Amino acid sequence: MSAAVLAEDRERCVAAGMDDFVAKPVRPDVLERTLNRHLTAGTTKSSAAAAGGPGTDPDQDGLPPDVVDASRLQLLRQLDPDGVGGLVTAVVGAFLQECPTRLAAVRAAVAAGSGAALAPATHELKGSAGNLGAVRVAAVCERLETLGRGSAQPGAQLLQQLNHELDAATGALAQLLTAQPAVAAAGSTSEGRA
Amino acid sequence: MKIMVADDDLGSRLVAQAAVRRLGHECITAVDGEQAWALIQQSRPEVLISDCDMPGLDGITLCRRIREHEHNQPQGGYTHVVLLTGSGGPEDVTAGMLAGG
Secondary structure, three states, rough: OOHHHHHHHHHHHHHHOOEEEEEEEOHHHHHHHHHHHHHHHOOOHHHHOOOOOOOOOOOOOOOOOOOOOOOHHHHHHHOOOOOOOOOHHHHHHEEEHHHHHHHHHHHHHHHOHHHHHHHHHHHHHHHHHHHHHHHHHHHHHHHHHHHHOOOOOOHHHHHHHHHHHHHHHHHHHHHHHHHHHHHHHHHHOOOOOO | OEEEOOOHHHHHHHHHHHHHHHHEEEEEEEEHHHHHHHHHHOOOOOEEEEEOOOOOOOOOHHHHHHHHHHHOOOOHHOOOEEEEEOOOOOHHHHHHHHHOO
């Protein structure tokens, strides 16, 4: 996303009266620092320096090396209240379930030649992929989203790349679910990929 | 403390809720802006953590509505609003907030 688009979005947020922002995917430590800044410092808005480090890499020419960012998943595991992987299972399950619909929306937008539909469709998929550390999927979505916002048409190759990365990510995530001992113990019905 | 999380994406909502609970706060969730607005009036959370991009009533418009309501009813208390945004640097918003704050 261009810096100009981001700055514009942020200005709108400030003008609307927000106290602070946290970049997605949400990191618990960043969220905690942000909350503490506002809740312990009273109403001193000027003390609200920006949330430390969104934790995402700047735009790269190539895609990130890992299909799934292990550190993001580790974060989710640490966040789990029971410590048996229920949160990861739920979040991965939600992603796997919603993937076909989200991909269909992107395809439909490309087929219709609609940048106005492509941008939000890819933005959504980017968000949910990033939440799970599917960073290559998120990176391809970012490219598609930029094209959509600029009303440019993505080439067939980019859509193919999205398909490919999504296959790789869903495969890796599904494998992860079946590998978790807690999943077997809980009798989960999530399907693994052959 | 009572904290509301509003996000139409289930995965994001689960993660934010888990983070809030882990900090020891009570967490109320909403799947969109309209539900968030209704629940805010009902339960008066101290903090709203909301996604910007939600269908219908989006995070920014929701924030604006909250501030208007507070302006009209100053005795009703203040809801701290933290918006969840797409990836990017925080430097520009710091400048904006200091300028406007």
